[in-house]
Amino acid sequence: MLLSVVIPVHNEADNVLPLLAEIRTALAETGDYEVIFVDDCSDDGTAGRLALERGIAASGSGAAVRVLRHASRSGQSTAVWTGVRAARGVWIATLDGDGQNDPADIPNLLNRAFADGGPELVGGLRRKRRDVWSKRAATKIANGLRQKVLSDGCIDTGCGIKVFRRDAFLALPFFGAMHRFLPALFQIHGYRVDYVEVNHRPRRRGVSKYDNLGRAVIGIVDLLGVLWLKRRTRLPAAIIEDGIEQAH
Template sequence: MYQFTIIVPVYNEEDNLERVEKELLAYTKIATKKTKILFVNDGSKDKSQTMIEAICARNEAFSFLNFRENRGLSAAIKAGFDAVDTELLGYIDSDLQTAPEDFNLLLAQSNTYDLVTGVRSNRKDSFVKNMSSTIANGIRRAFTDDGMDDTGCPLKVIKTEYAKRIPMFEGLHRFLPAMILLQNGKVLQVPVQHFPRVAGTAKFGVWNRLLGPLMDCFAYLWMKKKYINYTIESKG
């Protein structure tokens, strides 16, 4: 029945989840592909899991994975990749600083491209957050040569067969376009809307926006050198 799964990582987002339910449910009614939602609760310590279970109980298209303990954003995304059974998957943050309806802009390009990522137009974050993200993106772009202006944008559509081949490690969610390029896939960036966070607190600060990505770049270079890539010509 379903063609597209949206992965929603959650960590202590009880103040946002009712809005997440409302907006994603509304999106399923206008989506250009039959869509379902997969929450991945990354060991939240608030009421997030209780709320997620209630949301899934009243909405057929919603399901969840619940981590025993907090393992980080990359682990949550990887668990989502492993669980998806649709041809396409997407990813959006539970703070909803990007708009679910913009998935349709990305899906429109999904026949031609293997990963389509949003670029946050007119970002509504603080000067410090914007500047640290700009610097981090510049560092990643210098190391990966992926041509992406905003790899941290939490709005992406990926062909599932490519996503499942990504060897995820902590921090590697920042390198998804580069990891698709390693598979000789095609990537595209599309401008999307961006909004201020209206509830909850940000999970990343200046320190882990700059130092973490720099360290991860060296891990990416090692992985690029060692990456196994092949194409099967025929079977028998």
């Protein structure tokens, strides 16, 4: 299978089915793909709506829809990790479950990844944030701090829409909140990274699950951890066996 679309969700009952319909429209020409929703212990009916849609898809209408559910709240990074581990696709596309990422951007990210010499990760850069002022300001500060510390070239690491190789992701060390540091982690482990501008939309249904203060405190700790990984990771310039340089 070429592609698995992984969507972590928590209490997004009103968003999951409209988002799925948009994904099907966006990927109509993509070929064989699947959509994996990872329900992070929702209590608002999200699982029920997804189960109904999964049954419709299983009857032969549309792409395969899979629903994985955490028995306890585990966080967005763990939900992404769960979905990627279960995925059948060589490539993974991730989207936030709140509907603010535009599935119509996925083909553009895939085209960049499939180009000659293409990278193992293509991240979205939101052209114009459609969030409240406080959230935009907090993200700008966080991106600036992260850039000074990690120098990963990503000016919008919080953008949820990304395309990357499944095997490369699974080779990375896992930790909570790793989804916010994927460009840096890919680079640290020798993978190529590129970016494509994407659309961003206001949240139309449901409420945000994050507060700025809590994210800032945890984010600083995680940032220091990624900096430690960067300093301690040493990859060989080349691996040679029987006089032949091996890909790595």
